[in-house]
Amino acid sequence: MHYYHFLAQQKDLGGVAGVTSKQIAKxxxxxxxxxxxxxxxxGVHGYPxxxxxxxxxxxxxxxxxxxNRNLRAVIVGAGRLGGALASYRGFGKYGIExxxxxxxxxxxxxxxxxxxxxxxxxxxxxxxxxxxxxxxxITVPSESAQEAAHGLVDAGVKAIWNxxxxxxxxxxxxxxxxxxxxxxxxxxxxxxRS
Amino acid sequence: MHYYHFLAQQKDLGGVAGVTSKQIAKxxxxxxxxxxxxxxxxGVHGYPxxxxxxxxxxxxxxxxxxxNRNLRAVIVGAGRLGGALASYRGFGKYGIExxxxxxxxxxxxxxxxxxxxxxxxxxxxxxxxxxxxxxxxITVPSESAQEAAHGLVDAGVKAIWNxxxxxxxxxxxxxxxxxxxxxxxxxxxxxxRS
DNA sequence: TAGATTGTTAATCGATTAACAATC
DNA sequence: TAGATTGTTAATCGATTAACAATC
Numbered sequence: 001m002h003y004y005h006f007l008a009q010q011k012d013l014g015g016v017a018g019v020t021s022k023q024i025a026k027x028x029x030x031x032x033x034x035x036x037x038x039x040x041x042x043g044v045h046g047y048p049x050x051x052x053x054x055x056x057x058x059x060x061x062x063x064x065x066x067x068n069r070n071l072r073a074v075i076v077g078a079g080r081l082g083g084a085l086a087s088y089r090g091f092g093k094y095g096i097e098x099x100x101x102x103x104x105x106x107x108x109x110x111x112x113x114x115x116x117x118x119x120x121x122x123x124x125x126x127x128x129x130x131x132x133x134x135x136x137x138i139t140v141p142s143e144s145a146q147e148a149a150h151g152l153v154d155a156g157v158k159a160i161w162n163x164x165x166x167x168x169x170x171x172x173x174x175x176x177x178x179x180x181x182x183x184x185x186x187x188x189x190x191x192x193r194s
Numbered sequence: 195m196h197y198y199h200f201l202a203q204q205k206d207l208g209g210v211a212g213v214t215s216k217q218i219a220k221x222x223x224x225x226x227x228x229x230x231x232x233x234x235x236x237g238v239h240g241y242p243x244x245x246x247x248x249x250x251x252x253x254x255x256x257x258x259x260x261x262n263r264n265l266r267a268v269i270v271g272a273g274r275l276g277g278a279l280a281s282y283r284g285f286g287k288y289g290i291e292x293x294x295x296x297x298x299x300x301x302x303x304x305x306x307x308x309x310x311x312x313x314x315x316x317x318x319x320x321x322x323x324x325x326x327x328x329x330x331x332i333t334v335p336s337e338s339a340q341e342a343a344h345g346l347v348d349a350g351v352k353a354i355w356n357x358x359x360x361x362x363x364x365x366x367x368x369x370x371x372x373x374x375x376x377x378x379x380x381x382x383x384x385x386x387r388s
Numbered sequence: 389t390a391g392a393t394t395g396t397t398a399a400t401c402g403a404t405t406a407a408c409a410a411t412c
Numbered sequence: 413t414a415g416a417t418t419g420t421t422a423a424t425c426g427a428t429t430a431a432c433a434a435t436c
Contacts, residue, residue, distance in 0.1 A: 001377055001380055001381065001384075002377070005374070005376075005377065020392090020393065020394090021393075021394075022393080030428090031428065031429055031430090032393090032429095033395095033396095033428075033429060033430075033431095034427085034428065034429080036393090036394065036395065036396090037395085037396085037428095040394090040395065040396085045394085045395090046393075046394055046395085047393080047394075047435085047436065048392080048393050048394040048395080048434070048435040048436050049391075049392045049393050049394075049435070049436040050392080050393070050394085050436070051392090051393065051394085052394090065380065065383075065384050065387070066383070066384065066387040067380075067383075069383075069387075071383050073379070079278070080274050080275075080277040080278035080281060080308070081274075081275070081278035083274040083278075084273070084274035084275035084277075084278050085375070087274060088375060088376075090359050090375065090376045091375075091376055091379055093376065094376055094379070094380045094383070095383075096379055096380075096383060114274070134386060135379070135382065135383065135386075137379075158386045159382045159383065159385060159386045161378065161379060161382055165284050175382065175385045175386060177378065177381065177382045179378065180196075180199065181279070181282060181284065181285075182199075182282075182284045182285055182287065182288055183195050183196070183199065184355065184371065184373065185267070185285055185288065185290055185329070185331075185355060186195055186259065186261075186288045186290075187195065187371065188329065188353045188355055188369065188371045189259075189260070189263075189265050189288070189289075189290060189329065189353065190195075190259050190260065191353060191369045192328060192329075192352045192353045192369060193259070193260040193263075214416090214417065214418090215417075215418075216417080224404090225404065225405055225406090226405095226417090227404075227405060227406075227407095227419095227420095228403085228404065228405080230417090230418065230419065230420090231404090231419085231420085234418090234419065234420085239418090239419090240417075240418055240419085241411085241412065241417080241418075242410070242411040242412050242416080242417050242418040242419080243411065243412040243415075243416045243417050243418075244412070244416080244417070244418085245416090245417065245418085246418090
């Protein structure tokens with residue numbers, strides 16, 4: 001994952017065609033052995049004495065991660081965070097498209113947020129099914145997170161990215177990624193405890 | 195870190211005074227041995243046959259993480275994401291206070307965002323020094339991230355939480371936490387590759 | 389060929405888990 | 413005392429690193 005990010009930068013910038021395991025290792029603070037092992041695992045072969053082809057590696061990663069699939073996601077919660085994520089350029093690079101933003105507050109419906117017309121959660125099931133959405137992003141307040149999760153699961157979503165600070169429960173078969181913003185900041189604060 | 199989050203919930207909800215390593219382990223999907231070991235390391239002692247005191251554990255964690263210090267942080271970038279973080283309730287629980295929001299766009303200055311009056315980055319050094327701010331949160335576009343980081347470091351900030359998608363460089367002695375939002379979503383997408 | 393880097397095996401390291409006597 | 417859980421040591425597991433023959 002991080003390899004891909006680094007290589008994409010490489011490619012965009014210099015347009016360099018080759019890279020060695022040593023170079024990657026250095027930038028990502030890893031051991032070159034590990035890099036070679038990882039690359040071998042996903043089926044890229046390098047050229048002894050030369051290194052790896054940036055394009056080969058990127059292709060292999062895309063293949064392995066299934067990055068070509070053009071997945072669709074929806075956002076539930078048209079608050080500031082929802083807006084921030086909706087306007088975030090960068091998901092597209094990984095083949096993920098935000099295709100709708102929902103909220104349950106009547107006064108928000110029909111407003112435009114980051115280029116999306118906010119829709120009532122009532123519409124969620126229809127849209128999710130129609131567009132084959134597999135990912136739901138929850139940016140509602142904690143109190144409503146579980147409810148939003150239910151709605152998403154019922155509609156057929158398979159993965160949930162939860163920004164609310166409560167843990168949510170989902171039937172197994174659905175994966176959840178809990179984004180603990182405070183924990184992130186906390187970890188940082190810990191490092192400067194001196 | 196996660197222990198604390200869980201225990202805080204426990205306390206808020208049931209008001210239960212005791213907890214066993216087994217209970218914690220179950221909720222957090224860990225081994226009870228590990229929990230006991232971790233707790234021993236930070237200096238909490240349990241009662242054989244009974245378990246641990248929730249308050250004891252929370253105190254020890256706070257102590258160990260230095261959670262009582264009331265650190266201050268500023269946000270650079272008064273966009274949607276900046277606003278979302280500024281209004282995020284929950285940092286306070288970990289002793290971190292957002293004390294100002296900056297931007298460089300003249301038309302934003304003096305506007306109010308999530309209860310903060312947006313200030314020009316020009317004011318940053320003064321405020322950071324005056325209030326003893328140690329943490330900077332970057333929510334500007336990628337192009338300006340490095341510049342923002344410079345400004346923060348120069349002003350005396352020791353830790354940076356970077357939401358821009360470019361990696362930033364800082365002198366050593368400063369810690370950076372790079373928040374790769376796309377990577378997060380990607381990891382999730384990977385799990386439903388089927 | 390000489391130099392550089394891969395691919396892979398073996399060695400090391402650390403973290404997780406199992407087990408159990410000590411304790412309440 | 414009997415039951416439960418801690419604290420800690422030893423065993424296991426996996427992941428990282430070192431090393432080096434094979435390759436270009």
